[in-house]
Every structure is written in structure tokens, then in C-alpha cells.
Amino acid sequence: MRTVLLTGFEPFDQDTINPSWEAVRPLDGTLAGDVRIVARQLPCAFAQAPEHLQQLLDEFEPELVIAVGLGPGRADICIERVAININDARIPDNLGYQPIDTPVVAHGPAAYFSTLPIKAMVRAIRVAGIPASVSHTAGTFVCNQVFYYLQHALAGTAVRSGFIHVPALPQQAVQCGGPSMAQTTLVEGLRIAVISALNTTDDVLESGGQIS
Amino acid sequence: MRTVLLTGFEPFDQDTINPSWEAVRPLDGTLAGDVRIVARQLPCAFAQAPEHLQQLLDEFEPELVIAVGLGPGRADICIERVAININDARIPDNLGYQPIDTPVVAHGPAAYFSTLPIKAMVRAIRVAGIPASVSHTAGTFVCNQVFYYLQHALAGTAVRSGFIHVPALPQQAVQCGGPSMAQTTLVEGLRIAVISALNTTDDVLESGGQIS
Amino acid sequence: MRTVLLTGFEPFDQDTINPSWEAVRPLDGTLAGDVRIVARQLPCAFAQAPEHLQQLLDEFEPELVIAVGLGPGRADICIERVAININDARIPDNLGYQPIDTPVVAHGPAAYFSTLPIKAMVRAIRVAGIPASVSHTAGTFVCNQVFYYLQHALAGTAVRSGFIHVPALPQQAVQCGGPSMAQTTLVEGLRIAVISALNTTDDVLESGGQIS
Amino acid sequence: MRTVLLTGFEPFDQDTINPSWEAVRPLDGTLAGDVRIVARQLPCAFAQAPEHLQQLLDEFEPELVIAVGLGPGRADICIERVAININDARIPDNLGYQPIDTPVVAHGPAAYFSTLPIKAMVRAIRVAGIPASVSHTAGTFVCNQVFYYLQHALAGTAVRSGFIHVPALPQQAVQCGGPSMAQTTLVEGLRIAVISALNTTDDVLESGGQIS
Numbered sequence: 001m002r003t004v005l006l007t008g009f010e011p012f013d014q015d016t017i018n019p020s021w022e023a024v025r026p027l028d029g030t031l032a033g034d035v036r037i038v039a040r041q042l043p044c045a046f047a048q049a050p051e052h053l054q055q056l057l058d059e060f061e062p063e064l065v066i067a068v069g070l071g072p073g074r075a076d077i078c079i080e081r082v083a084i085n086i087n088d089a090r091i092p093d094n095l096g097y098q099p100i101d102t103p104v105v106a107h108g109p110a111a112y113f114s115t116l117p118i119k120a121m122v123r124a125i126r127v128a129g130i131p132a133s134v135s136h137t138a139g140t141f142v143c144n145q146v147f148y149y150l151q152h153a154l155a156g157t158a159v160r161s162g163f164i165h166v167p168a169l170p171q172q173a174v175q176c177g178g179p180s181m182a183q184t185t186l187v188e189g190l191r192i193a194v195i196s197a198l199n200t201t202d203d204v205l206e207s208g209g210q211i212s
Numbered sequence: 213m214r215t216v217l218l219t220g221f222e223p224f225d226q227d228t229i230n231p232s233w234e235a236v237r238p239l240d241g242t243l244a245g246d247v248r249i250v251a252r253q254l255p256c257a258f259a260q261a262p263e264h265l266q267q268l269l270d271e272f273e274p275e276l277v278i279a280v281g282l283g284p285g286r287a288d289i290c291i292e293r294v295a296i297n298i299n300d301a302r303i304p305d306n307l308g309y310q311p312i313d314t315p316v317v318a319h320g321p322a323a324y325f326s327t328l329p330i331k332a333m334v335r336a337i338r339v340a341g342i343p344a345s346v347s348h349t350a351g352t353f354v355c356n357q358v359f360y361y362l363q364h365a366l367a368g369t370a371v372r373s374g375f376i377h378v379p380a381l382p383q384q385a386v387q388c389g390g391p392s393m394a395q396t397t398l399v400e401g402l403r404i405a406v407i408s409a410l411n412t413t414d415d416v417l418e419s420g421g422q423i424s
Numbered sequence: 425m426r427t428v429l430l431t432g433f434e435p436f437d438q439d440t441i442n443p444s445w446e447a448v449r450p451l452d453g454t455l456a457g458d459v460r461i462v463a464r465q466l467p468c469a470f471a472q473a474p475e476h477l478q479q480l481l482d483e484f485e486p487e488l489v490i491a492v493g494l495g496p497g498r499a500d501i502c503i504e505r506v507a508i509n510i511n512d513a514r515i516p517d518n519l520g521y522q523p524i525d526t527p528v529v530a531h532g533p534a535a536y537f538s539t540l541p542i543k544a545m546v547r548a549i550r551v552a553g554i555p556a557s558v559s560h561t562a563g564t565f566v567c568n569q570v571f572y573y574l575q576h577a578l579a580g581t582a583v584r585s586g587f588i589h590v591p592a593l594p595q596q597a598v599q600c601g602g603p604s605m606a607q608t609t610l611v612e613g614l615r616i617a618v619i620s621a622l623n624t625t626d627d628v629l630e631s632g633g634q635i636s
Numbered sequence: 637m638r639t640v641l642l643t644g645f646e647p648f649d650q651d652t653i654n655p656s657w658e659a660v661r662p663l664d665g666t667l668a669g670d671v672r673i674v675a676r677q678l679p680c681a682f683a684q685a686p687e688h689l690q691q692l693l694d695e696f697e698p699e700l701v702i703a704v705g706l707g708p709g710r711a712d713i714c715i716e717r718v719a720i721n722i723n724d725a726r727i728p729d730n731l732g733y734q735p736i737d738t739p740v741v742a743h744g745p746a747a748y749f750s751t752l753p754i755k756a757m758v759r760a761i762r763v764a765g766i767p768a769s770v771s772h773t774a775g776t777f778v779c780n781q782v783f784y785y786l787q788h789a790l791a792g793t794a795v796r797s798g799f800i801h802v803p804a805l806p807q808q809a810v811q812c813g814g815p816s817m818a819q820t821t822l823v824e825g826l827r828i829a830v831i832s833a834l835n836t837t838d839d840v841l842e843s844g845g846q847i848s
Contacts, residue, residue: 071848075287075391084718084747084772088845100843101755111720111747119737129383131392136720137772140845165848170397171341179287179391180343185382207736209724209776212707212801283636296506296535296560300633312631313543323508323535331525348508349560352633377636419524421512421564424495424589499711499815553807555816594821595765603711603815604767609806 002035004194005062007053009069009142012044012094019169020068023186032194038062044142045095046087050104050149057153064160064197066116067150068190069143071165075179076131077189078165079118080138081208083148084111088140104148112151114162117196117203124196130189131181134208138163164193214247216406217274219265221281221354224256224306231381232280235398244407250274256354257307258299262316262361269365276372276409278328279362280402281355283377287391288343289401290377291330292350293420295360296323300352316360324363326374329408329415336408342401343393346420350375376405426459428618429486431477433493433566436468436518443593444492447610456618462486468566469519470511474528474573481577488584488621490540491574492614493567495589499603500555501613502589503542504562505632507572508535512564528572536575538586541620541627548620554613555605558632562587588617638671640830641698643689645705645778648680648730655805656704659822668831674698680778681731682723686740686785693789700796700833702752703786704826705779707801711815712767713825714801715754716774717844719784720747724776740784748787750798753832753839760832766825767817770844774799800829 006028008021021041028039038060042049057065071078085108087099118134125132138144147163154161166186173180181189218240220233233253240251250272254261269277283290297320299311330346337344350356359375366373378398385392393401430452432445445465452463462484466473481489495502509532511523542558549556562568571587578585590610597604605613642664644657657677664675674696678685693701707714721744723735754770761768774780783799790797802822809816817825 069848074848075389076385081722082720082747084749086717086749086845088770088843090843090845090847098843100841100845101839109745109747110749111718111745113720113722113746126386129381129386131382131385131389134724136776137846137848139848140772141847143848169341170343170393173287173343174338174341177287177343180393181382182394182397184396185394203737205736207724207726207734209722209726209736210773211726211777212705212710212773212775212779281636286636293510294508294535296537298505298537298633300558300631302631302633302635310631312629312633313627321533321535322537323506323533325508325510325534346512348564349634349636351636352560353635355636415525417524419512419514419522421510421514421524422561423514423565424493424498424561424563424567499809499813550810553805553810555806555809555813593765594767594817597711597767598762598765601711601767604817605806606818606821608820609818 003060003062004032004035004037004064005056005060006037006039007042007067009042009044015172018070019166019186020070022169022183023166023190024068026187027191032198035198037194042146043094045093046097046099046142046145047095049142049146053146053149054153065150066193067146067163069165070168072168073178074165074167076133077125078133078135079121080114080135080147080163080165081118082111082113082136083138083144083151085109085148086140087145093142104145105152108152112148115160116162117200119204119206119208120200121193121196122208123204125189125192128192130185135165136210215272215274216244216247216249216276217268217272218249218251219254219279221254221256227384230282231378231398232282234381234395235378235402236280238399239403244410247410249406254358255306257305258309258311258354258357259307261354261358265358265361266365274371277362278405279358279375281377282380284380285390286377286379288345289337290345290347291333292326292347292359292375292377293330294323294325294348295350295356295363297321297360298352299357305354316357317364320364324360327372328374329412331416331418331420332412333405333408334420335416337401337404340404342397344401347377348422427484427486428456428459428461428488429480429484430461430463431466431491433466433468439596442494443590443610444494446593446607447590447614448492450611451615456622459622461618466570467518469517470521470523470566470569471519473566473570477570477573478577489574490617491570491587493589494592496592497602498589498591500557501549502557502559503545504538504559504571504587504589505542506535506537506560507562507568507575509572510564511569517566528569529576532576536572539584540586541624543628543630543632544624545617545620546632547628549613549616552616554609559589560634639696639698640668640671640673640700641692641696642673642675643678643703645678645680651808654706655802655822656706658805658819659802659826660704662823663827668834671834673830678782679730681729682733682735682778682781683731685778685782689782689785690789698795701786702798702800702829703782704800704802706804708804709814710801710803712769713761714769714771715757716750716771716783716799716801717754718747718749718772719774719780719787721745721784722776723781729778740781741788744788748784751796752798753836755840755842755844756836757829757832758844759840761825761828764828766821771801772846
């Protein structure tokens with residue numbers, strides 16, 4: 001059966017909940033047309049996340065993969081454009097590991113672009129009244145590591161893949177301040193992202209760039 | 213019958229929707245215990261809003277009044293602490309009027325404090341997982357005008373009153389960027405605010421201040 | 425001799441330097457036309473600052489007083505419009521005191537407006553290429569306390585007075601992040617503010633307001 | 637003679653001044669030890685900037701190249717980590733050209749990392765009391781184009797190179813709002829960056845990463 005794989009992360013640092021998992025979990029087992037959606041959780045740990053992701057790729061043989069992570073301080077759903085080959089952790093991951101300036105994949109290329117139709121996805125989410133934009137950095141923590149590993153693992157295949165950062169949930173913003181997005185909005189945004197990615201062969205040509 | 217009056221504003225400037233009205237409209241006709249909630253819309257115009265508000269006060273004789281307005285760029289539900297006796301409009305209102313440095317009420321005091329239990333309301337909303345905080349400026353546009361007029365009109369009475377600024381709706385943030393809050397979250401936050409205000413006689417003593 | 429009194433604060437919290445003092449200290453003993461400028465430091469403590477300020481007012485009998493404080497996170501020189509009669513400290517002051525919801529002056533009015541020509545001052549500073557704006561909240565910490573006390577002490581006199589918040593210094597932003605302003609820019613901005621206030625009888629009529 | 641090449645941009649869009657040029661222009665003709673610093677201006681145009689830069693590389697045969705650009709809204713000196721192979725212009729450049737999703741260099745790699753000791757440079761600037769940090773996106777406009785082209789042109793050589801984004805000048809922030817940095821601070825920051833880059837063989841190992 002045609003399959004879309006979505007991943008979210010387990011809670012990180014002080015949090016007891018991770019909006020990336022709350023955003024994709026309700027889509028697990030649902031259908032996008034005749035394509036089933038599978039949602040799975042990744043550990044927030046450099047030493048485990050890539051291997052865990054590889055197992056999911058092997059098990060489900062998806063035609064489309066979207067990994068999702070929390071982007072603290074972000075106000076909208078951010079479709080990431082590029083993954084870079086560097087780990088540089090400001091704080092330790094969930095296993096206490098804090099790599100600084102190590103490559104995600106030794107001798108890998110400096111970066112991979114998303115192979116998702118990022119402009120079409122942004123447009124589709126926005127048309128539904130949900131804030132979204134293209135982002136040009138996925139950071140240098142486990143999110144970027146997973147994104148880079150994903151693109152590396154699928155490079156040269158027909159499987160399209162990419163990464164989305166989501167805002168904090170309202171209950172997290174109660175503690176930390178900053179913008180937030182309701183879970184229902186996140187889930188709907190992710191659902192639209194999946195459908196848009198499945199339905200778009202050639203990405204639309206409209207600006208999603210940044211001056212700096 | 214015991215009555216709570218909520219007001220929201222009509223759409224303003226380029227907008228076709230105003231989150232302050234979307235936040236209170238669904239509460240119109242509902243009950244908070246044995247107290248009915250009445251929600252009405254105010255014009256976003258200096259020349260009309262106070263008179264319109266006065267008519268609502270006369271008509272419904274509420275025991276509690278909360279006026280609500282849009283706070284563009286705000287990320288949480290802001291319980292306003294103080295209204296000041298100044299109109300200073302950066303842009304024209306919906307009737308094209310743009311007062312600069314005029315008083316809301318000639319010879320009125322410089323300011324009125326909210327008579328709502330603002331700390332208890334912030335706490336109650338946050339306990340429900342919805343971001344909220346005390347705000348120390350309601351600006352100098354029609355929101356502040358309505359807030360000041362409201363406090364002036366009810367000064368010396370037993371009727372408690374105040375003002376709440378709400379974030380933009382997600383569909384507005386699609387256009388303007390910045391943080392947003394889902395309508396369902398706004399309505400729930402306002403509902404909790406009303407109940408908290410009704411149930412609190414003496415405000416709680418916890419910090420909601422700002423360094424600057 | 426005609427005198428302008430400027431005050432800045434001693435370092436606060438973790439800081440070893442306070443930009444408000446660095447901004448006014450170099451102006452001490454200088455002349456603005458035939459008016460001498462006196463700059464003095466205030467303690468960052470609720471229990472001491474008003475009394476200390478009163479002594480300075482008694483000693484120098486200034487015709488113009490501008491108190492200056494640090495506004496963490498602010499990007500420009502903020503000419504404050506209004507002081508409110510409330511102390512609400514998020515963190516303890518330099519003596520460990522943290523008042524919550526106490527009045528600055530018992531039975532004082534809710535607020536005092538600045539008696540400085542705030543619009544003319546903003547314009548003059550901006551004409552010199554230095555970012556400045558009107559601010560509508562001085563917070564609820566010692567800055568606001570000093571501002572309120574100052575306006576209260578001079579109410580009904582011909583002495584004009586007000587408050588200015590300045591950004592952090594670059595060396596502070598190295599530690600805390602956020603915007604900053606060079607000391608030379610701060611000093612020049614304050615010097616222009618003094619001259620503008622001395623030279624302006626009637627404030628200019630241009631918008632400095634905020635929507636919310 | 638050993639040479640460091642610095643570039644800044646001509647004014648862009650509505651501006652009459654570009655802080656990137658004001659930051660490097662005063663360093664032109666100065667010495668860093670026995671190394672001369674040459675500062676030159678680049679056009680803010682996709683069709684001209686790379687060729688212009690190549691001419692400078694040919695003419696001066698520098699051992700170190702730092703291109704500098706304006707980062708509107710940035711509060712500190714941002715040492716860029718990575719250039720990506722994409723042009724995506726939100727607004728037209730100074731020749732009216734607005735490429736969307738075109739490569740900087742056809743068939744070039746997805747990205748190049750800076751070959752500067754970015755962590756040592758950040759540390760050195762910060763030690764001098766000037767805010768600085770590592771940045772993980774140089775945008776998708778002419779700044780990133782120049783950065784990518786520079787790294788591409790020098791790939792495989794011993795010449796080290798990279799890009800720095802600087803905040804707006806105070807006189808620009810007067811118009812546009814947001815944070816700014818004084819020209820003297822910018823020049824000092826750039827001077828330190830050059831010296832640090834010249835003196836550092838192996839970059840220091842300390843975190844400059846971002847969660848997302």
C-alpha cells in the first residue's frame with residue numbers, strides 16, 4: 001500500500017509534551033486519498049534518532065516522508081528548505097550528549113535540499129488560513145540531524161522527503177512565553193502539507209525567500 | 213437577571229474580521245453559573261464607540277463588563293491593568309478620524325486602573341493551558357479610549373470592568389505575520405476570564421509586573 | 425544658576441554597569457546654553473530611590489528633571505508618556521525587596537503624565553539619526569516608581585519632568601542577547617533630549633501613539 | 637604583499653547608505669600586522685555581483701576574504717556558517733531582477749560552509765564587548781549569492797573566506813525600527829574579525845549552534 005511516513009519527536013529537555021508528536025500522532029492510520037499515513041515517534045537523541053528513522057524507512061517503504069520537530073519561538077508552520085551537515089548542540093540531548101561541530105554524516109555533502117514541493121505546501125497551508133512559510137535553517141540540533149540523515153538516506157531514490165518545524169503548543173507558551181499554535185491547527189496544517197506534497201509534481205514558482 | 217457584558221470590535225483597517233468579536237460572539241447568550249453573558253459589537257471609531265458603549269451599559273445594567281480588542285503582534289491574552297486619558301492615533305479609525313494628543317474625557321483623571329481581579333484572571337487562564345499575562349499599556353487608539361471611557365463611566369459604582377487584548381487569528385497572521393491564537397482558544401480564554409472575574413472577590417497577590 | 429537634573433541608576437541585578445548612568449554621567453557639569461547639567465546616580469531600591477531623588481530636587485532646585493533607566497530589550501531611546509501608581513516587582517530590587525501591587529504614593533492619583541515635550545524630544549533625537557520613540561509604559565519596577573514619585577513631587581510646580589528608558593549597552597547584549605545602543609549614541613541622545621526639552625514651550629502635534 | 641579583501645554592498649532598495657560598506661570602508665588601506673586590508677564595494681545586483689567579486693579576487697589575490705552585507709532586523713554581528721545554492725528574491729535587486737528558485741551556480745553543490753574560524757571570530761568580537769553570534773542562514777538574496785559564489789570560487793584553494801551580516805545603522809533604524817549598531821562598533825567588530833581570522837589556524841570548539 002502507498003504510504004506516507006510522518007515522524008515527531010519525544011518530549012525534550014524540561015518538556016512533558018512535544019508539539020511535533022502531537023501534530024502527527026492524530027494522523028496515524030488515516031488516509032490521504034488511497035495513501036495511508038503512518039506516524040511514528042523519534043527519540044530526541046543524536047545517538048539514536050538516525051538509526052530509528054532508518055528502521056522506519058525500511059519497515060514502511062514510504063513514498064513520502066515528512067519529519068516534524070518543535071521550533072521554539074516560531075510563530076508559524078515552517079517548511080524547511082535545507083539540511084546542513086553539522087551537529088552543534090547548545091544543550092545536551094535527552095541522553096546527555098552535546099556534539100559540537102561534528103558532521104551528521106562523515107564525508108557527506110555540506111547540505112541537502114528538501115525534495116518536497118515546499119512552495120506549494122506553504123501556499124496550500126496558508127490558503128486554509130494557517131500561518132506557514134519557508135524556513136532556511138533547521139538549526140544544528142537533532143532536528144537538523146534527522147533532516148540531513150533523511151535526505152542522505154533517500155538521495156538518488158524517488159522517495160521525496162523533508163522537514164517541518166512547528167510552533168510550541170499554547171500550554172508550553174504558558175511556561176516559556178512566545179508564540180504558540182493550537183494542536184488542532186497543527187494537525188490540520190500537517191494534513192494539508194501531506195496532501196499538497198502528494199498532489200504536487202512540480203513545485204509552484206513563487207517567492208519564499210529571505211533578504212538575510 | 214445578573215448580566216456580564218462583553219464587547220468586541222468590528223473589523224478594522226484592512227481586515228474583514230476582528231478576533232475580539234470572534235472571541236466574545238460565541239459566548240453571547242450563554243450562562244456563567246446563573247449569570248447571563250451578553251456580547252455586543254462596538255464600532256472602531258473614536259466618535260461612536262463611547263456612546264455606543266454607554267447605550268449597552270444603560271440597556272443591560274451589567275454587574276461586570278469586559279471590553280475586548282485586537283492587540284496586533286501580541287502572543288497571549290493580555291489582561292490590561294490601566295487606561296490612560298489620551299487619544300493618539302497612528303492611523304485613521306474606521307470613520308477616517310485620527311486624533312492626536314486629545315483627552316478621552318476632558319478634565320478626566322490621567323488614568324484609571326482596571327477594577328477586575330487581573331492577577332486571578334491571568335492565573336485561571338494559564339492554569340487552563342492558555343497563554344495570558346498582565347499588560348501595562350492598552351495603547352492610545354480606540355481600544356484605550358473604550359477602556360478609559362468604561363472605567364470613567366463606572367467609577368464609583370459597584371460594577372467591575374476592564375479590558376482584554378487578544379492576539380490576531382491565524383488567518384490574519386497568514387497575511388501580516390506574527391503570532392496568532394485559534395478562535396477556540398480565544399473563546400475558552402474569555403470564558404475563563406469571565407468566570408474568574410465573577411468568582412474572585414479579592415485579587416490574588418502574585419507578580420504580574422514588568423521591569424520596564 | 426539654571427539647572428537641569430539628570431538621574432541614572434546604579435547597576436542592577438547581575439549587571440556591573442547600568443547604561444542609564446553611563447548615558448548621563450558624561451553630561452554632568454556640562455552646559456546646555458547657559459543652563460548647567462547635573463547628573464546623579466539613584467539606588468535601584470524601592471526603599472531608597474524616592475528619598476534620594478527628593479534630596480536631589482531640594483539640593484539643586486532644577487527647572488527640568490529627566491530620570492533615566494535601563495529598558496532591557498528595547499531597541500531605541502524611549503521617552504515615557506505616563507507613570508502609574510503601582511509597584512509590582514518580578515524580581516527583588518538591590519536590597520532584596522519585591523513589592524507586589526502596592527502604591528508608589530498612598531492615595532495618589534492612578535497616573536501622572538510626563539510634563540516634558542515628548543513629541544518634540546522624539547523628533548529632535550530622530551533628526552540626529554538616533555532611534556527614539558514615545559513609550560506608553562515605564563513598567564512597574566523602580567523605574568516607574570521614580571518616574572511616578574518625580575511627577576508627584578513636582579505636580580503643580582513650574583518644573584517640568586519625565587522619564588527616559590534606554591537600551592542595553594553592547595557589552596550587556598553580549599551576555600543577554602537582544603538589541604543594544606553604543607554609549608556615545610546614548611549620551612548624544614540624552615544631550616539632544618535635554619536641549620529639546622529646554623527649547624520647547626509647546627509640544628509638537630504629531631502622532632507617537634500605538635494601536636495597542 | 638599579504639592581503640585581506642573585505643567587501644560591502646552599495647545601498648539597496650530605498651536606502652541611501654549601506655552599513656556593510658560603512659563597516660569596511662574605514663578599514664581600507666589599514667594594516668592588520670603586516671597584512672594590508674583592501675575594502676571594496678559590490679553592486680547589489682544578482683547579474684553583476686559575482687563577476688565584480690571575481691575581478692577583485694583576481695586583482696588582489698587575497699589570502700583571506702570576508703564579504704559583508706546588511707541583515708535587516710539583526711541585533712548583532714552575525715558570522716555566517718553556510719551558503720546555499722539558491723536564489724529566491726522577495727523583492728527586486730537594484731537592477732530590477734528578482735530570481736526565484738534559481739541556482740547561484742548551475743550544478744554546484746547544495747551548499748558551502750564558511751572556511752573562516754567562525755567560533756574564534758565570534759568569541760574575539762564578544763570579548764571586546766560587541767554582540768556577535770554564529771548565523772545559520774545568509775538568506776536567499778544577493779548576500780547569499782555572493783557568499784556562495786565566493787566559496788565556490790575559492791573551493792580547493794588555501795584562501796579562506798566567508799560572510800558576515802551586520803545590523804542596520806542607527807539612522808536606518810530611525811526609519812525602519814528594529815535594532816541597530818553604531819558605525820564605530822561595526823568597524824571595530826570587523827577589524828577584530830579580520831585579526832581573529834588571520835591569527836586562528838584551528839577554530840575553537842565551543843557551541844554556536846541553534847536548537848532550530
